Amino acid sequence: MAKNLKKYRNDFPILKQIVNDEPLIYFDNAATVQKPQAVIKAISHYYENDNANVHRGVHTLAERTTQQFEDVRQVVADFIHAKYSAEILFTKGTTESLNWVAQGFAQNRLKPGDEILISIMEHHSNLVPWQQVAQATGAKLVYIDITDDGQLDINDAKLKMTAKTKIVSLTQISNVLGSINPIKELTDMAHAVGAVVICDGAQSIPNMPVDVQELDVDFFAFSGHKMGAATGIGVLYGKSDYLNEMQPLEFGGEMIDFVEEQQSTFKDIPWKFEAGTPNIEGVISLGAIIHYLNEVGMANIQTHEQMLVTDLLPKLKAISGITVYGPIESKKRSGVISFNLEGLHPHDVATALDMQGIAVRAGHHCAQPLMKRMGVSSTVRISLYLYNTLEENQKFIDALIATKEFFKNGTI
Numbered sequence: 122m123a124k125n126l127k128k129y130r131n132d133f134p135i136l137k138q139i140v141n142d143e144p145l146i147y148f149d150n151a152a153t154v155q156k157p158q159a160v161i162k163a164i165s166h167y168y169e170n171d172n173a174n175v176h177r178g179v180h181t182l183a184e185r186t187t188q189q190f191e192d193v194r195q196v197v198a199d200f201i202h203a204k205y206s207a208e209i210l211f212t213k214g215t216t217e218s219l220n221w222v223a224q225g226f227a228q229n230r231l232k233p234g235d236e237i238l239i240s241i242m243e244h245h246s247n248l249v250p251w252q253q254v255a256q257a258t259g260a261k262l263v264y265i266d267i268t269d270d271g272q273l274d275i276n277d278a279k280l281k282m283t284a285k286t287k288i289v290s291l292t293q294i295s296n297v298l299g300s301i302n303p304i305k306e307l308t309d310m311a312h313a314v315g316a317v318v319i320c321d322g323a324q325s326i327p328n329m330p331v332d333v334q335e336l337d338v339d340f341f342a343f344s345g346h347k348m349g350a351a352t353g354i355g356v357l358y359g360k361s362d363y364l365n366e367m368q369p370l371e372f373g374g375e376m377i378d379f380v381e382e383q384q385s386t387f388k389d390i391p392w393k394f395e396a397g398t399p400n401i402e403g404v405i406s407l408g409a410i411i412h413y414l415n416e417v418g419m420a421n422i423q424t425h426e427q428m429l430v431t432d433l434l435p436k437l438k439a440i441s442g443i444t445v446y447g448p449i450e451s452k453k454r455s456g457v458i459s460f461n462l463e464g465l466h467p468h469d470v471a472t473a474l475d476m477q478g479i480a481v482r483a484g485h486h487c488a489q490p491l492m493k494r495m496g497v498s499s500t501v502r503i504s505l506y507l508y509n510t511l512e513e514n515q516k517f518i519d520a521l522i523a524t525k526e527f528f529k530n531g532t533i
């Protein structure tokens with residue numbers, strides 16, 4: 122039986138506030154999620170008790186901090202089922218992780234005529250780095266299309282995976298359409314043509330169980346802030362052979378073994394990639410949120426979001442003049458829903474909802490090629506998380522209907 126997640130809402134202090142005279146309804150979780158008390162406390166505890174640099178000092182605080190820092194590497198490895206903790210690199214977030222793979226790995230492998238395959242639903246962070254690599258190497262950037270209901274077109278993927286395909290980089294969940302991509306199936310297809318597979322897990326890691334060995338992806342990138350850790354911390358997982366091949370993009374203290382006047386040798390993975398003082402409080406917060414999410418249960422979070430989406434989709438679709446994007450079946454979606462209201466600009470809708478205490482995102486969601494493919498310039502997007510409730514769903518629907526009523530005569 123699905124676990125009732127109601128009690129966990131109280132763990133998020135920020136949600137108790139009033140915004141524009143209404144209790145806050147936070148429906149912008151795909152942008153960043155709120156932090157539970159456990160994470161806030163872990164950060165304060167660290168600064169009140171342990172604050173020191175890592176991998177340097179031999180004093181007690183330094184050793185304590187280093188131990189905690191490296192323990193989190195193992196916690197992350199266990200969370201995503203990596204084989205070795207050395208396969209976990211700490212980065213600033215998904216964007217940095219993907220840039221590291223693109224420039225530090227793919228760029229050294231690709232040559233003119235090779236193909237990099239991504240999809241039209243990718244976030245700019247899994248698109249612009251590949252444009253850069255394509256321009257630098259002469260490789261071609263190829264796009265997998267989507268179906269009319271916003272799912273990755275598997276037939277198109279099959280057609281486009283050929284002997285020329287050297288890199289396949291795909292999101293597990295679209296931040297606009299909410300579609301969940303069959304990464305395992307796609308990875309098998311890509312490996313069959315000899316390509317290396319990178320998965321953008323920014324939207325999946327907070328919302329569903331992830332097992333990188335089962336998915337068999339070669340790299341997996343995600344951000345801490347989207348799962349309840351601090352901003353400025355993220356992860357790049359890579360299979361150890363590929364990480365050994367990958368080149369660091371930053372050089373300096375901490376990543377070296379020996380430095381001579383004219384040359385240096387570097388540490389082994391993972392440390393050869395982590396130059397300079399890292400985001401220690403971020404790593405501590407990442408450990409704390411993983412502990413918290415394990416307690417809630419990732420499968421329970423996914424079930425909860427599906428329950429909310431199953432409730433919301435028909436109510437949304439019943440509003441006249443609405444266009445809802447993405448898969449028709451709620452089973453094929455995460456907690457992300459994009460829509461537009463006829464005659465209303467998404468920013469006006471978002472502002473009107475904010476006046477009623479509801480935080481949503483409006484715009485192109487850092488996915489301009491996808492917007493073009495959908496034939497729109499922007500959408501309103503709601504994104505749900507473990508602390509959202511059916512009551513909030515209903516208040517949101519009521520607020521949306523009130524917004525429509527308010528702008529009856531249109532604004533554009």
Ligand code: C6P
Pocket residue numbers: 151152153214215216217244246247292294295296321323324344482486487
């Ligand atoms: N999407 C959104 O509101 P960073 O900014 O590095 O933490 O994550 C980038 C990123 C990469 N891939 C996907 C699928 C994403 O959704 C994001 C971040 C946020 O949709 C901010 S634009």
